[in-house]
Amino acid sequence: MAVDLAIEGLPARASSGGAGLLEQTLAVARRSAVRTLRQRGLLIFPLIFPLLLFGINGSSLSSATKIPGFPTHHYRDFLIAMPFIQGAMFVSITAGVDLARDIESGFLNRLALTPLRTEAMLVGQLGGAFVLGVVQAIVYLLVGFATGVTLVSGVGGALVLLALSILIAFGFASLGGLLALRLGRGEAIQGIFPLLFVTLFLSSSSLPRNLIQTTWFRDIATYNPVSYLLEGIRSLVITGWDGEALALGFGFATALLVITVLLSQPAMRSRLARA
Amino acid sequence: MSNEAAIEVDQLVREFRKGPRAVDGIDLTVSPGEIYGFLGPNGAGKSTTVLMLTTLLPPTSGRATVGGFDIVRQGAHVREVIGAALQEAALDAILTGREHLLLQATLQGITGQDRQRRATALLERVGLSEAADRRVGGYSGGMKRRLDLALALVHSPKILFLDEPTTGLDIQSRTALWDEVGRLARDDGMTVFLTTQYLEEADVLADRIGIIDHGHIVAEGTPPQLKAEIGGPSVEVAPCDPDAGDRLAELLARFGDPRRNGHGTVTVQLPGGETQLADIVRVLDQADLKVETLQLHQPSLDDVFLAKTGRKLEGAAEEAEAEAESGGRRGR
Numbered sequence: 001m002a003v004d005l006a007i008e009g010l011p012a013r014a015s016s017g018g019a020g021l022l023e024q025t026l027a028v029a030r031r032s033a034v035r036t037l038r039q040r041g042l043l044i045f046p047l048i049f050p051l052l053l054f055g056i057n058g059s060s061l062s063s064a065t066k067i068p069g070f071p072t073h074h075y076r077d078f079l080i081a082m083p084f085i086q087g088a089m090f091v092s093i094t095a096g097v098d099l100a101r102d103i104e105s106g107f108l109n110r111l112a113l114t115p116l117r118t119e120a121m122l123v124g125q126l127g128g129a130f131v132l133g134v135v136q137a138i139v140y141l142l143v144g145f146a147t148g149v150t151l152v153s154g155v156g157g158a159l160v161l162l163a164l165s166i167l168i169a170f171g172f173a174s175l176g177g178l179l180a181l182r183l184g185r186g187e188a189i190q191g192i193f194p195l196l197f198v199t200l201f202l203s204s205s206s207l208p209r210n211l212i213q214t215t216w217f218r219d220i221a222t223y224n225p226v227s228y229l230l231e232g233i234r235s236l237v238i239t240g241w242d243g244e245a246l247a248l249g250f251g252f253a254t255a256l257l258v259i260t261v262l263l264s265q266p267a268m269r270s271r272l273a274r275a
Numbered sequence: 276m277s278n279e280a281a282i283e284v285d286q287l288v289r290e291f292r293k294g295p296r297a298v299d300g301i302d303l304t305v306s307p308g309e310i311y312g313f314l315g316p317n318g319a320g321k322s323t324t325v326l327m328l329t330t331l332l333p334p335t336s337g338r339a340t341v342g343g344f345d346i347v348r349q350g351a352h353v354r355e356v357i358g359a360a361l362q363e364a365a366l367d368a369i370l371t372g373r374e375h376l377l378l379q380a381t382l383q384g385i386t387g388q389d390r391q392r393r394a395t396a397l398l399e400r401v402g403l404s405e406a407a408d409r410r411v412g413g414y415s416g417g418m419k420r421r422l423d424l425a426l427a428l429v430h431s432p433k434i435l436f437l438d439e440p441t442t443g444l445d446i447q448s449r450t451a452l453w454d455e456v457g458r459l460a461r462d463d464g465m466t467v468f469l470t471t472q473y474l475e476e477a478d479v480l481a482d483r484i485g486i487i488d489h490g491h492i493v494a495e496g497t498p499p500q501l502k503a504e505i506g507g508p509s510v511e512v513a514p515c516d517p518d519a520g521d522r523l524a525e526l527l528a529r530f531g532d533p534r535r536n537g538h539g540t541v542t543v544q545l546p547g548g549e550t551q552l553a554d555i556v557r558v559l560d561q562a563d564l565k566v567e568t569l570q571l572h573q574p575s576l577d578d579v580f581l582a583k584t585g586r587k588l589e590g591a592a593e594e595a596e597a598e599a600e601s602g603g604r605r606g607r
Contacts, residue, residue, distance in 0.1 A: 107366070
């Protein structure tokens with residue numbers, strides 16, 4: 001039985017097996033990026049909140065630089081790393097809610113009926129995170145420069161900072177995706193979101209770890225991977241090229257991304273639930 | 276697959292953990308190029324059957340092949356030969372109609388210029404050319420359903436699954452979709468498996484109908500066969516004088532068992548079919564009995580549903596929901 005939809009000059013059937021992995025990934029990434037760009041609220045509000053905190057804390061905690069051993073005389077140079085991580089945490093909720101919406105609306109079932117591969121879906125959905133990561137990094141840097149922040153590592157450092165920022169955004173977006181696949185509901189992800197902020201406040205976000213006086217707080221900050229993400233970014237601003245801080249920053253961001261993608265695979269397979 | 280069934284289902288069962296068997300051992304066969312209507316109220320098991328046949332839900336037991344491929348062991352092959360528009364038109368409100376089609380075409384492996392041309396052609400085919408570059412969030416229900424259909428057709432499937440494609444649509448949108456589905460089967464030779472809770476839809480579109488209730492297929496056949504199963508048409512006669520009811524019933528008794536409906540109106544089933552209508556008119560004329568109205572009623576699929584399940588199709592949905600609710604309460 002031949003089925004031809006009578007579209008002149010076109011093959012009656014698509015190629016068997018669908019598109020290649022790269023093409024599938026790019027198609028899903030494009031959709032994710034387009035969705036993000038068209039929802040201005042997703043771009044603007046996650047930008048504003050970290051900048052507000054940056055402005056408030058930058059003024060109210062500036063005397064912290066008088067603490068002996070504080071690594072810079074300008075508190076904003078120290079603090080500028082925080083908006084990058086806060087912004088990335090907002091990316092996690094955006095990515096998670098987007099995927100949860102696809103699950104709830106049945107869009108994921110539609111994709112499951114195509115030859116879409118699990119890996120393409122998991123990586124492709126980071127397209128929106130790429131857009132947010134780039135926009136946030138550029139805006140935070142520009143606002144930082146405008147308020148007197150200087151980047152000791154120069155133009156090269158700015159590019160590395162951009163790369164690290166995008167990698168961190170990918171990691172948190174993938175975490176949001178994992179939560180969406182496990183929980184399946186946008187509201188549940190939004191409910192979990194405040195917990196992410198707790199990890200930010202229990203890190204070296206406001207003070208260098210060696211200057212935290214309370215032992216339990218210092219211990220938690222030392223074991224908290226978020227501290228190393230902050231310190232990777234911060235090193236480019238106030239230290240210059242610190243190989244260890246950068247290695248730890250990139251290492252933990254990569255680990256977050258790899259672990260969450262790996263954990264997402266069985267969950268995605270189960271969500272796609274096809275024979 | 277020219278010599279084999281497009282869809283073959285053998286004792287298919289789907290059991291959910293805390294509920295009854297949604298699908299309870301159904302058997303059915305759909306021939307290539309046929310439109311098969313799967314008719315039943317909400318909760319009857321229609322969508323669960325579609326989810327299993329489209330490989331999105333594994334069956335608890337039983338076997339089914341779609342396009343000659345086993346739905347459990349050869350899922351990827353099944354998905355290559357099917358298109359599906361599931362119950363909710365699962366679309367992304369932020370993307371445009373064209374973007375949906377391009378994404379779907381890319382994932383189906385359609386490349387380069389073919390992708391654009393196929394998207395354009397399908398948009399035209401379903402009447403969405405003008406709205407192609409508008410975001411789907413602004414589409415009406417009918418437009419969403421038409422886009423859903425176009426998406427299911429992107430890779431030229433041999434078998435199309437439509438799960439309640441016209442639910443919630445106005446009559447104009449519904450008719451337009453019926454025309455398109457009819458054209459797909461008639462002109463393109465596509466096999467269509469259509470679930471519906473609308474009697475008229477099944478009657479108008481389907482070559483054959485399976486009636487499902489509580490997970491069981493209770494009747495199957497062509498619409499005329501099913502209607503014939505419950506007997507011939509009936510005629511309802513209302514005399515001008517309501518007091519002439521007894522006399523009217525007496526006259527009509529020679530054609531069948533007369534039923535009094537009030538106000539002198541009498542209904543009688545015609546085992547000999549509508550050809551007996553002329554005889555009835557002649558008898559009434561000879562008896563000089565003045566008639567206000569005389570109506571011939573063909574048996575409907577609702578009559579078939581009533582005969583097979585003891586319930587009318589409208590209202591069966593509410594009953595099923597109430598049962599599910601009380602079952603849920605018991606479960607808790």
